[in-house]
Amino acid sequence: MSDLHHLLTFPTRPITAEAYVGPLNDLLKSGIPATYTLEQVAAFEQGREDEDDANASNTTPLHILARSLPADASPEEQDVVLTMMNTLFEYGAGWNFVDYENKTVGDLLLESGLTRQSKLYERMVxxxxxxxxxLRKVNGGEIEFIEEPGNEEQEQEPVVAEPVVAETTSTDNDKTASDPSTYLATPLEYTEDKLVTKENKDGVMMDWEDGIMKLAADTLFSGNVDATEGATVLNIGFGMGIIDTYIQGHSPAPAHHYICEAHPDVLAKMRADGWYDKPNVTVLEGKWQDSLNKLLDSGDVFFDGIYYDTFSEHYEDMLDLYDVIVGLIKPEGVFSFFNGLGADRPLCYDVYKKIVELDVSMYGMKCEYTTVQIGSALPDWKDVKRSYYNCDYYYHPRITFI
Ligand SMILES: C[S@@+](CC[C@H](N)C(=O)[O-])C[C@H]1O[C@@H](n2cnc3c(N)ncnc32)[C@H](O)[C@@H]1O
Structure with missing residues (x-):
């Protein structure tokens, strides 16, 4: 193992296939695992196999390679490194482990000066x-992210960076943020700049997303809207009503504005604030899973724009949503959603960016992203339990039929 470790620190330059790819193959062929922790190395060297304090020294061969990548590596040298990464993947290296500094290989490659467009980072994606x-195939269509940090069964394995989906985080056992029925029965509290769960202070919605909501509202009107009829739009998840306020303020105003909302406290706020009385607004009370299927069955309404931004749901729910969307959207309509999928880490965010593209393509749709810099809008997260968004850019999705 220590030979493999040493090789991946690039002790000699230039990095050539002869000096690195051949020896790497030999080491892996000899049975050295492509995914190990320094802890395992120590245990191996000291004859200890049962050490359970693994997290302090976690790393993997790919992390060592990424940490050691010379800043001045030439394109030819990077090609050799790419071949080494391919070899490690062939031998079972994992893409989403985090090391002793809680960093993914993607984080380390970006820190080394490579861009998100570089071939080494893209290979990780x-x-x-x-x-x-x-994993989805193996699970028979069910999406199940691998083990979570803190899970006791992980003892000797590197910790996995589990993508955060929707506006929930699943890095602890708090059910409010990850279980829809628990969330819908949890009292909420509106403050000046956010909507949080009363007890745990889970951030359901925060006003730093204002710019994103403005962009999203405009997107809903960007299809081929019939100027005489006006736009019919649907927003799923009212929260603080930021996007709905932008939709109402859009010029020209929407002919019909549907809002689907499931939480009783949010519905009470909508009633108190007069949303039920607006002439072009229809409030669909209850979960979208129920309300939208009813709309679909009625066959009466088709949308120019649909936006999705809920809380405590998972990517599995979005897969179910796609089935409904394709039946409710006009042929030239636009679908968009709050894209926090995996946004706790750049690598996971880029992986989910691609997965959405692939999934919607199954419905004959394409997803185009606009990258927006949001660094200065991000909050310090001090008043909410934890952050659900850690990238300083946002991939705004616009999904249409091809
Ligand atoms: C993040 S907030 C939406 C924020 C909104 N985009 C805005 O601009 O203020 C999520 C909302 O979705 C609602 N929600 C959660 N699950 C839902 C479901 N299954 N159906 C409808 N609404 C849901 C929540 O109660 C919450 O009001």
Missing amino acids: EAGVSAELL
Whole structure:
């Protein structure tokens, strides 16, 4: 193992296939695992196999490679490194482990000066997409992210960076943020700049997303809207009503504005604030899973724009939503959603960016992203339990039929 470790620190330059790819293959062929922790190395060297304090020294061969990548590596040298990464993946290296500094290989490659467009970073993304899709297949269509940090069964394995989906985080056992029925029975509290769960202070919606909501509202009107009829739009998830306020303020105003909302406290706020009385607004009370299927069955309404932004739901729910969307959207309509999928880490965010593209393509739709810099809008998260968004850019999705 220590030979493999040493090789991946690039002790000699230039990095050539002869000096690195051949020896790497030999080491892996000899049975050295492509995914191990320094802890395992120590245990191996000291004859200890049962050490359980693994997290302090976690790393993997890919992390060592990424940490050691010379800043001045030439394109030819990077090609050799790419071949080494391919080899490690062939031998089972994982894409989403975090090391002792809680960093993914993607984080380390970006820190080394590579861009998100570089082939080494893109190779990590590609590995993530394949692994997630394979996992879904293995689970018979069910999406199940691998183990979570803190899970006791992880003792000797590197910790996995589990993508955060929707506006929920699943890094602890708090059910409010990850279980829809628990969330819908949890009292909420509106403050000046956010909507949080009363007891736990889970951030359901925060006003730093204002710019994103403005962009999203405009997107809903960007299809081929019939100027005489006016636009019919649907927003799923009212929250603080930021996007709905932008939709109402849009010029020209929407002919019909549907709002689907499930939480009783949010519905009470909507009633108190007069949303039920607006002439062009229809409030669909209850979960979208129920309300939208009714709309679909009625066959009466088709939308120019649909936006989705709920809380405590998972990517599985979005897969179910796609089935409904394709039946409710006009042929030239636009679908968009709050894209916090995996946004706690750049690598997971890029993996989910691709997965959405692939999934909607199954419905004959394409997803185009606009990248928006949001660094200065991000909050310090001090008043909410934890952050659900850690990238300083936002991939705004616009999904239409091809
Ligand atoms: C993040 S907030 C939406 C914020 C909104 N985009 C805005 O601009 O203020 C999520 C909302 O979705 C609602 N919600 C959660 N699950 C839902 C479901 N299954 N159906 C409808 N609404 C749901 C929540 O109660 C909450 O009001």
